[in-house]
Amino acid sequence: xxxxxxxxxxxxxxxxxxxxxxxxxxxxxxxxxxxxxxxxxxxxxxxxxxxxxxxxxxxxxxxxxxxxxxxxxxxxxxxxxxxxxxxxxxxxxxxxxxxxxxxxxxxxxxxxxxxxxxxxxxxxxxxxxxxxxxxxxxxxxxxxxxxxxxxxxxxxxxxxxxxxxxxxxxxxxxxxxxxxxxxxxxxxxxxxxxxxxxxxxxxxxxxxxxxxxxxxxxxxxxxxxxxxxxxxxxxxxxxxxxxxxxxxxxxxxxxxxxxxxxxxxxxxxxxxxxxxxxxxxxxxxxxxxxxxxxxxxxxxxxxxxxxxxxxxxxxxxxxxxxxxxxxxxxxxxxxxxxxxxxxxxx
Numbered sequence: 001x002x003x004x005x006x007x008x009x010x011x012x013x014x015x016x017x018x019x020x021x022x023x024x025x026x027x028x029x030x031x032x033x034x035x036x037x038x039x040x041x042x043x044x045x046x047x048x049x050x051x052x053x054x055x056x057x058x059x060x061x062x063x064x065x066x067x068x069x070x071x072x073x074x075x076x077x078x079x080x081x082x083x084x085x086x087x088x089x090x091x092x093x094x095x096x097x098x099x100x101x102x103x104x105x106x107x108x109x110x111x112x113x114x115x116x117x118x119x120x121x122x123x124x125x126x127x128x129x130x131x132x133x134x135x136x137x138x139x140x141x142x143x144x145x146x147x148x149x150x151x152x153x154x155x156x157x158x159x160x161x162x163x164x165x166x167x168x169x170x171x172x173x174x175x176x177x178x179x180x181x182x183x184x185x186x187x188x189x190x191x192x193x194x195x196x197x198x199x200x201x202x203x204x205x206x207x208x209x210x211x212x213x214x215x216x217x218x219x220x221x222x223x224x225x226x227x228x229x230x231x232x233x234x235x236x237x238x239x240x241x242x243x244x245x246x247x248x249x250x251x252x253x254x255x256x257x258x259x260x261x262x263x264x265x266x267x268x269x270x271x272x273x274x275x276x277x278x279x280x281x282x283x284x285x286x287x288x289x290x291x292x293x294x295x296x297x298x299x300x301x302x303x304x305x306x307x308x309x310x311x312x313x314x315x316x317x318x319x320x321x322x323x324x325x326x327x328x329x330x331x332x333x334x335x336x337x338x339x340x341x342x343x344x345x346x
Contacts, residue, residue: 080323081341086236087326090177096121097171101152101219102183104133106296107243110318111180112139116147118322121177124167126152154183154215164222175235176226178325181219181242185211186261186298193258205260212264216242217271224275229283237283241325242272244288244336251345269336269346276334285328288336290344291317312339 083091090096098115102108103125112125116139123146127133136149148170152163167176186193191204220240227238247258248265269288276286293299293306294317303311312320320339327341336344 079340081327083323083326084329087328089236090239091118091326092120093177094120095174096177097124097167097174098122098178099124099126099167099176099180099223101126101154101179101181103127103149104129104136106182106298107291107294107314107318107321108180108182109135110314111182111322112136114315114318114322116143119178122146122148122171122174124148124150124170126150126163128153154219155210157218160215160218161222164226167223168226171226175228175238176223177235177238179219179223179227179238179240180325181216181240183211183215184243184298187301192301193261195257197259200259205263208260208264209267212261213267213271216268217275220271220275220279224279224282224284227279227282227284237285237330239285239287239325239328240275240279241287241289241321242268243321244268244272244290246290246338246344248288249336249344249346266346272336273334273346280330280333283330285330285333287325287328287332287334289321289324290336290338291321292339 096119098119098121100108100112100115100123103112104127108127112123113135115123125133125136125139125147127136127149128151130136130149130151133149140147140149150163150166151159153159185208188207191207194200194204224240227240229235229237245261245265246252247262248269250266253262272286272288276284279286292312293303293310294312294314295303296314299306299311317339324337324339324341328335336346338344
């Protein structure tokens with residue numbers, strides 16, 4: 001599901017992109033433009049936008065924008081937590097740098113799309129195969145000076161180290177102000193969460209631990225040196241957030257099952273907590289976030305038993321998580337929070 005951009009921002013983005021082909025579906029889709037008729041009506045009221053750039057219903061139908069069956073997801077009335085003064089400063093700083101790990105699809109892509117309009121600095125999107133990340137490539141075409149796509153495989157430390165070096169070269173004298181780790185694995189092909197101990201396999205357990213636990217730790221290892229805050233330079237605290245899951249809570253586990261995934265997410269939470277103690281001395285806020293059940297490929301096999309009001313649209317969930325991040329203060333570091341900012345016990 002695409003990002004719903006407020007009309008004023010939509011107009012600003014569209015006007016700024018007049019040099020792009022009007023029928024470049026990938027670009028408009030990546031930017032979250034969902035309804036050609038609404039966009040056209042908005043653009044017609046802008047005398048600065050050429051009429052030949054208006055999108056045609058035929059060239060940009062909803063089916064073309066979003067092929068396949070759209071997931072039914074609930075839009076809930078949500079109370080936005082108050083953003084901190086540091087977050088407002090961070091979001092409006094043109095020199096700030098945000099890095100999204102696992103940005104090519106699902107919640108990672110939605111987060112990246114949201115950052116386009118709420119983050120004034122530069123954005124680095126990482127994924128395993130940039131050549132297959134059409135939406136990210138489209139965003140790069142739209143804003144090449146502010147947006148970069150870098151290859152990073154969380155299962156390969158050399159890849160992580162190389163990506164960190166590329167980010168350091170790109171940001172030059174700046175630093176990473178926001179590091180969001182959205183990459184994770186719950187199922188893959190025929191490999192699904194275990195329903196009993198007898199179904200546990202060593203290779204699948206290792207896969208979960210490598211992606212969900214080792215990956216975030218190694219990303220923190222190589223990116224943390226770029227996140228140190230120097231208050232005397234007028235910089236606000238940077239933020240490292242890992243996307244975890246409520247099933248990783250040990251004290252909240254009353255159902256059992258999903259052993260590999262639960263263990264890897266519990267380990268991720270413990271690693272985040274441990275790392276947060278060290279990084280607090282450097283002025284870095286760390287947190288683990290629970291997105292809820294979001295209508296993405298990750299949750300697709302498990303939606304049958306999810307109540308409609310508990311299945312969230314991906315763009316809503318992305319916005320809520322960024323709101324939680326913006327509300328974090330240094331006193332919150334090391335915490336585990338849900339999409340509504342409610343703390344979750346470890």
